[in-house]
Amino acid sequence: MIELKLQKSLRSGDQEMLLDLDISIKKGEFVTFYGESGSGKTSTLRLISGLVEGDSGTIFVDNDCWWDMNAKINLKPAKRKIGYVFQDYALFPNMTAYENLEFALPKYQDKAIIDELIAIMDLKDILNLKPDMLSGGQKQRVALARALVSKPKILLLDEPLSALDNIMRLKLQDYLIKIHHKYHLTTILVSHDVGEIIKLSQKVFEFQKGKIIRSGNPKEIFTHGKTSAKFQFTGEVIEIFHEKVIGIISVLIGQDIVKVVCDLSELEEFKVGDKVMVGSKAFNPIIQKI
Amino acid sequence: MNQVEGQISGIQSSDHMSLVFLDLGNGIEFQSILLDTQESAHYLQKGNRVNILFKETELVLSKEKEINISLENQILASITEIKKGEILTRIRLKTVIGDLVALISTTSSNNMSLKVKEPILAMVKFNEVILSPL
Numbered sequence: 126m127i128e129l130k131l132q133k134s135l136r137s138g139d140q141e142m143l144l145d146l147d148i149s150i151k152k153g154e155f156v157t158f159y160g161e162s163g164s165g166k167t168s169t170l171r172l173i174s175g176l177v178e179g180d181s182g183t184i185f186v187d188n189d190c191w192w193d194m195n196a197k198i199n200l201k202p203a204k205r206k207i208g209y210v211f212q213d214y215a216l217f218p219n220m221t222a223y224e225n226l227e228f229a230l231p232k233y234q235d236k237a238i239i240d241e242l243i244a245i246m247d248l249k250d251i252l253n254l255k256p257d258m259l260s261g262g263q264k265q266r267v268a269l270a271r272a273l274v275s276k277p278k279i280l281l282l283d284e285p286l287s288a289l290d291n292i293m294r295l296k297l298q299d300y301l302i303k304i305h306h307k308y309h310l311t312t313i314l315v316s317h318d319v320g321e322i323i324k325l326s327q328k329v330f331e332f333q334k335g336k337i338i339r340s341g342n343p344k345e346i347f348t349h350g351k352t353s354a355k356f357q358f359t360g361e362v363i364e365i366f367h368e369k370v371i372g373i374i375s376v377l378i379g380q381d382i383v384k385v386v387c388d389l390s391e392l393e394e395f396k397v398g399d400k401v402m403v404g405s406k407a408f409n410p411i412i413q414k415i
Numbered sequence: 416m417n418q419v420e421g422q423i424s425g426i427q428s429s430d431h432m433s434l435v436f437l438d439l440g441n442g443i444e445f446q447s448i449l450l451d452t453q454e455s456a457h458y459l460q461k462g463n464r465v466n467i468l469f470k471e472t473e474l475v476l477s478k479e480k481e482i483n484i485s486l487e488n489q490i491l492a493s494i495t496e497i498k499k500g501e502i503l504t505r506i507r508l509k510t511v512i513g514d515l516v517a518l519i520s521t522t523s524s525n526n527m528s529l530k531v532k533e534p535i536l537a538m539v540k541f542n543e544v545i546l547s548p549l
């Protein structure tokens with residue numbers, strides 16, 4: 126259980142903002158921080174990891190105090206058992222993939238973990254390559270493996286997949302699910318991709334100007350109250366057509382594009398880039414063996 | 416999408432399915448079949464208010480008012496606007512439960528020679544009706 130009760134004043138652009146949090150994350154949970162840029166998501170990861178300190182408050186993890194402003198307790202980042210993965214990979218460019226993993230191994234720790242991660246993350250064929258020889262997806266797999274070498278209990282992922290194309294993204298999401306379960310991690314992801322959030326996380330915290338404005342089950346949060354529709358997906362509007370008496374909206378769902386007919390009166394509600402829920406009754410779709 | 420508010424007036428369930436009876440006010444009753452039961456969807460309680468959703472394309476229109484037909488949900492309407500496209504025609508309807516929109520083929524619209532102010536029976540099958548708890 127991670128319990129964060131803290132305040133920190135932040136600068137976002139030319140604006141002063143107070144990050145004011147009171148959240149708890151259960152052990153083994155996969156949660157997502159969602160919200161506009163500059164709302165405090167990355168700062169919260171940095172506070173948890175110990176890279177920055179709050180102005181007041183406490184951080185408790187499994188009832189151990191990691192940080193307490195008044196009691197002057199501040200556990201060093203290296204002691205916090207955290208794996209941190211960034212959007213830009215942050216691999217050492219002068220080292221091979223294998224050397225990057227080896228470098229992260231704490232002194233006297235068994236090397237077996239490296240071999241295990243190489244197998245899980247399918248890194249065998251790229252071990253001797255340096256980062257500039259690797260694709261974005263490969264680099265991020267190495268970065269993920271490297272974050273896990275020290276056997277962390279908490280994995281912090283700051284938009285790790287947002288620089289990747291859609292197919293690579295979906296693959297990496299499966300790796301994230303795999304390692305989350307395999308290593309019994311508590312994982313905190315920062316993401317803007319609603320489909321990704323629903324696929325990966327059990328809980329979402331929505332940030333706005335330094336505060337949590339909503340939290341809960343991602344599907345319920347993003348579909349704004351449930352409907353009885355059983356054939357339900359979330360995606361992004363990529364094209365809108367006005368066809369005489371109807372509207373046709375193309376929606377990207379995962380790697381697939383679906384089209385939905387809507388009434389003219391609904392057309393103005395939507396614009397390209399909107400996150401949407403597409404729903405139909407379970408009675409409508411046909412099913413065929415392929 | 417057409418959207419009207421109503422109240423759950425009855426629920427008949429089997430293992431995985433429910434037939435939900437809905438009171439839309441003014442003596443209008445609708446039915447919706449769902450792959451849900453009171454265990455899987457807690458909002459399914461008699462007396463709860465819900466939004467009732469159905470697509471414009473699922474509305475069937477008839478000039479005859481008394482027909483023996485397997486369309487569970489029926490409501491009398493009067494046409495307030497007809498907008499013709501090459502293939503589809505959009506018809507606005509006024510009913511006691513509010514305004515509805517129907518999209519039918521222009522061929523059907525022509526064959527039925529539909530006109531504004533004309534009374535009409537609008538129908539929608541029970542498996543096309545989606546519920547959304549309020």
